[in-house]
Amino acid sequence: MIDLDLIPLRPGFPVGSATSLTVLVRLSADASALPPEGPRPGLNIALVLDRSGSMSGRPLSEAKRCAKAIVERLGASDRLAVVAYDNTAETVFPSMPVRDRDLIKSSIDRIAPGGTTALHDGWHLGATQVARHLKAEDVSRVLLLSDGIANHGLRDPDQIASHCADLAASGITTSTYGLGLNFNEDLMSRMAQQGQGQAHYGQTAEDLMEPFQTEFDMLAALVARKVRLSLSGSPGCHIHLLNHEQRDAAGRIILPDLARAGDIWLLLQIDIAEASPEPANGGKIRVLSAELAFETIDGDSRNTGPFHLDLDPMTPAAHAAQSENVTVRARLTEIEAARLQERARVAAQGRDWETVDLLISEAEALAGQNEWVRSSMATLRGYAARREVRMFSKEARYKSQTMRSRMVARFEDSGFDRASEAQAPRYLRRKLEQGRRSSDED
Amino acid sequence: MTSDLARLKGWEGGIDALIATTTALLTRIEVERGELNLRTVRDYLQRGLLGSTERRGKELHFGYEHILRLAAVRVLLADGWSLAKIAEFLRLSGLSDIESLLPSPKSDALAKLDRMRRESSPHARDVVASSAPVSAAQRVARASALNLELREAMRRLGLPEGAPPVEDLTLVAIAPWFQILIQRDRLPDLTLEDAEELGRAVTASLTHLITRTGYRK
Known part of the structure; x- marks a missing residue:
């Protein structure tokens, strides 16, 4: 149900000299094999809101408006926890199925601005709420909002980001939402990148709603999760990843989740020594093989492949004259x-x-x-x-x-x-x- | 509902059995903070946290819902909630809500989060177990971190480290017993960021007074 294409920048393989090829790995959902749009995976979400002093006024009221909009998008088969943090982190609403929306919204309304920014404590408490009810078939995610720098509790960006990566390996991903001018974009984007979630920011409080809508639209349209790619180059071919460098414990490349009507992609540079691979397969040269593993939204594990990139040998001059894809x-x-x-x-x-x-x-x-x-x-x-x-x-x-x-x-x-x-x-x-x-x- | 809860459907017993069964449940889901004893449970009963009860002879008699409520109280206490807030929450929650509040047995993710908490700063430990007894080593670590924050805040403001500076100027009365003096000519240039930074410095200064100069009773 996922198509994988291996597409070189130019067709053909230049023989006789050391060379470098650019290859796109493109994954897309096979629309004909998809079930009609219907139930999405269950969501197990912790919404972690910064309520430090700088959020006072419009930013906090807009963050609360976004939180209440999220409550409206969730159903009884989803779980939501709400955590707020300043000097300390507090569970505003414990992780529960979203049955009584008014009760959750009234808890959100009571969040008041406070002191400094214990960002890691907030993330940790949100993640704990999610982890208490972890199910492999759900999408389990911490959504962290901050308008400031982590200035209380654990502050080391490397350590915080590594915690996000560690937890993502256990099935809890992290998305981050930065607000305004003063948040630490390095920290927030790394948390999302290593936490295998999404990174968003809004220049003003009014810009916050759209990123939240984007994230929930995507969660509702997911077709494959936990997408992992294994690549092997032929002898003499050395593969360099130009994006998505993160790997799992088994050495597989971690790719983003795939949603309807979208392609996820990885770009490779393949350096080839002068003694290029021998032609085979009907005169073609095999450069690369790929295998894919992913989970459907029903939680079924799938493995597909191997997929091969076989190219026609040609002179370097003929290769350079080919049109680019x-x-x-x-x-x-x-x-x-x-x-x-x-x-x-x-x-x-x-x-x-x-x-x-x-x-x-x-x-x-x-x-x-x-x-x-x-x-x-x-x-x-x-x-x-x-x-x-x-x-x-x-x-x-x-x-x-x-x-x-x-x-x-x-x-x-x-x-x-x-x-x-x-x-x-x-x-x-x-x-x-x-x-x-x-x-x-x- | 977890299998642990499913097995307890139809359970009945006295107060000692209630404590033993709930303790065993909390141990399996690894949410426990101190000993659950007779005195504590009686306190919860008096506050109405466990719902209505019936007597059989001289003994109070409990059922499945009491186990759920007692476990939920302990889970929410572990989250740092007050008993008053827990009482309000339980009053608004149905039986199925309380069932769904109770965690699943411990996962790999929870074990990792525990490890992260242990490896993080003393602040992180304090947040999650805010009402747990604080050891002398923890108090020293906390005071040291606060002292560091005080010095950082002072340095960012370009002030000498050590003690809060004093100027005689415009007075802002935050509360009848808490007033701030500000250089009048600085007020027009103050930004929201400045205000936030000053707030941190005030917190750090007060903390310094409390922890270092023995003003606390």
């Missing part, structure tokens, strides 16, 4: 643009605006026909021109992470217009500014 080029462009944005982000933090401008120009030139990447760079240039370091840093961080790991709409092309994006499910929409709601991007 536009999908592989688009993904490669986005990964390279993501790298440039990360470098620009470091330069911006050092107030080196000249380098920032050069890197943005480089990314714009690289974008070529990719209108989304080009327009995205224009928004970053605006932050650079206004010397808005914190906003530049956050936008560049989340934009680059999106470009490296986003789920792609099956029939997406290089064009970009907001009207078309609005027709796609939220989790497949491309945004020009990751921290602003789509209706506000004009």
Whole structure:
């Protein structure tokens, strides 16, 4: 029920010299094999809200509005816990099936602003609530909201992120929601990345609702979870992952969950020594083999493969003359643009605006026909021109992470217009500014 | 409902049996915080936490729902809830709600979270077991962490470390017994971030007074 394609940037295998190939691994749900849209997996969610002093006023009231909207999206077969944290973490509502929505909402209404930000304590208590009722067939996730830096309790970003990774291996994932200018985007995005959840941020309290809706739309449309990929190169072929570098204890590559109408993807660079593999298989050269493991939403474990990439041998000149695959080029462009944005982000933090401008120009030139990447760079240039370091840093961080790991709409092309994006499910929409709601991007 | 609970359907017994059976259940789901004894259970009964009871002869008689309620009280106490808050929660919850509140037997994830809590700072341990007895070593560790926070807050504000500074200026009365003096010319430039940072410094300063100078009774 999952199709796996191995697509080289150019067809053919250049023989006779050391070379490097770019290959896209693309996974998509086979629509004909999917059951009609119906029940989704049960959700076991802990919503962890920052109620430190800086959340006082509009941010906290908007966070509570989002929390109550989440309550409305859950049913009696889902569980929800609500945790709030400042200097300490408190269980506002213990993990229970969502039967009495009014009771949960009235508990949320009573959350009041407090002191500092014990972010890890909040995450830990939320995760404990989820873990007490862990079932393999449910989607078990901690949703952590923060507008500040972790300044109380455990603060070491490496340790916090490793805790998220450790718990994800036991089936509890972590998504993070940053709010405003002062949260630590490195910590929050790493928690989500290593916690195998999603990373979102909102520039203002009003920008918070859309990311929550996006996450729940995706959870409702899941078709495969716990997607793991094993790759093996032929002798002399060395595989480098250009995104999704995280691996599980068995050494398999951890890929994101797959939802309807979307593709998840991994880009590889394969370095090949001068003595290339011998042709076989009807004269073709086998470069790569892949095997896939995943769980359906019913909790069934599936293994598929092996899938092979076999290429026709040709001279290096003939290979260089082949046309590029536009999908592989688009993904490669986005990964390279993501790298440039990360470098620009470091330069911006050092107030080196000249380098920032050069890197943005480089990314714009690289974008070529990719209108989304080009327009995205224009928004970053605006932050650079206004010397808005914190906003530049956050936008560049989340934009680059999106470009490296986003789920792609099956029939997406290089064009970009907001009207078309609005027709796609939220989790497949491309945004020009990751921290602003789509209706506000004009 | 877990199999542990399913086996207890139809259970009946006196108060000693109630304590023994609930303790065994809590041990299996590994949510226990101190000994569950006769005095504690009588206190819960008086507060109405365990619901109505009947007498058979001179003895109080209990059933499945009492086990559920008693276990739920212990789970929520472990979450740091007060008995008053637990009473309100139980008043609004049906039997199936209370059943679904009780955790499943301990998972690999819970074991990992326990380990993380042990390996984390003393603060993390204090949060999860906030009303557990605090050892002398924990008190020292907590005071040390608070002292560190005080110094960091002072340094961020560009103030000398050690004791809270005092200026004679605009007075802000937070409470009749708690007032703050602020340099008047600084007020127009104060941002929300400044206010948050000052709040932390005030907390750290008061903590310093309480823990280091013996003002606490």
